[in-house]
Each structure stands twice: as C-alpha cells, then as structure tokens.
Amino acid sequence: MIKVKGLQKSFRHQHGTQLIIDMEEWSAKSGDAIALLGPSGSGKSTFLHLLGGVLPIDEGILEVGGQSVSGMRESERDAYRARLVGYVFQDFYLMPSLTVRQNVELVLPRGLGKAERDGLLESWFERVGLLERMNQLPSKLSRGQQQRVAIIRAMINRPPLILADEPTGSLDWETAADIMGLLLDICAESGSTLVTVTHDRHLAELFKTKLDFASINQCLSVHQTGLTPIDSRISEAGGVRA
C-alpha cells in the first residue's frame, strides 16, 4: 500500500535549509493501522503531508496504492488526494455555517441521485450514532460528536488511505478512546490503511502497529541530541550553508 525509499524533505529558513525527513526504507500493507509516536517537531505531520500529497517531495520514492506520488505535480497531487486519501484533523475543520449533514455532502460525488445520497448519509450518521443530529450546526454538537462527523467526511468515499493528525488531541481521555476506537473500527470495516499521529501512548496501544518515528526517520537521532540538522551543518562547516 505504502512504499518509501530514500525519502527526503527539507524546509528553507532564513539561515539555510533544514532536513526534516530522511527515510531510507519503510512500507505498510493494505489495511494496516499504524500509530506514529515521536517527539514534538520531529516531522510526523510533515510525513503525513508527504503521504497525503499536500507537500511536494524533494528526493526519493513514495508510492501509495501502486501510484508514484514522488513525481507528481501539484494538480496531480490534488487529484491523487481527492481519490485516495481521507484526512482527519485535531480541530475537525467543519464549516460553522453549514449543518453537519451539509458539511459531509460537500465531499460527495456530484452524480449521486437524491435517494442514493440520502441513504448513504443516513447510514453513515447512524453508524456513528448521530442520525438525530444531522441537521444541526457543528456548534450544537460536542467536540467528540464533531470529530465523528469529520470521520464520516473523511471516510464516506471509502478512500484506501486515511491520515489522522492528532485526531483526539483536543478531547478528554474517555471521548478520545471512544473516537480512536471508532476510527479503527471504520477503517477495518472499509479495509482502509490508517496512519495516525498521536502523542498518547495509551491510545497507541489500541493499534496493531505502534511506530516510534525515530525508528524510520534518520533525522531524529540528531533532534534528540538537541542539535537540529541545520545546527550540525553549521558546526561542521563553520558557517551556514544556503
């Protein structure tokens, strides 16, 4: 499902370039559920953005579902993301002036007939326990309920890859465990591969695969010494490389 080889991503800063992602080799199988753990600022979100085609890749190979994401132009990455990827964010990003049903409707394919559309929406809202709330505004729902709606929005077109960036980061522990369980169950039902960034080691226990980002990102050993790659280049070269 996911194949990574020699993947690199840097960001340019005022004083030079900082290597954030440097991965020799990594892969995940279709249907895997992976919890990605690691220190703040170590590049986990950047890695999700590379997987999701949000950011371009500098070097190396990234294949998702047999497609090479590495060589794609921005418009191709947009099309790839729309077809193959569902995103779940910490802050839900529901549109406040639309009902939660309308929020989900935005991502449905245009060609669906009314009966099909209604049936699909009702079955998903029922699946997450919100059938009675679908015509309400997001502000009328609790944060956990809003995240359930965001999960429907990410999953309703059944993308093979789901990327979740701290999806429970703003929820109390009980709600967080509930939401993470729902996300895992729905991905398993759909056969989708799930890559979730979480800081919570207890929640990570719910996942079949728990991955320390340090084990796949070579940059991290440098982060952990307190020296960022740009610092080490400065000290090696006695100055800053542009």
Ligand SMILES: Nc1ncnc2c1ncn2[C@@H]1O[C@H](COP(=O)(O)OP(=O)(O)OP(=O)(O)O)[C@@H](O)[C@H]1O
């Ligand atoms: N667009 C950008 N331009 C420049 N630097 C960036 C950009 N995005 C991220 N960075 C830098 O890359 C590094 C990794 O950031 P990233 O958000 O991927 O880390 P993270 O592991 O997800 O952190 P956290 O757990 O705190 O969310 C940080 O030093 C950050 O400042």
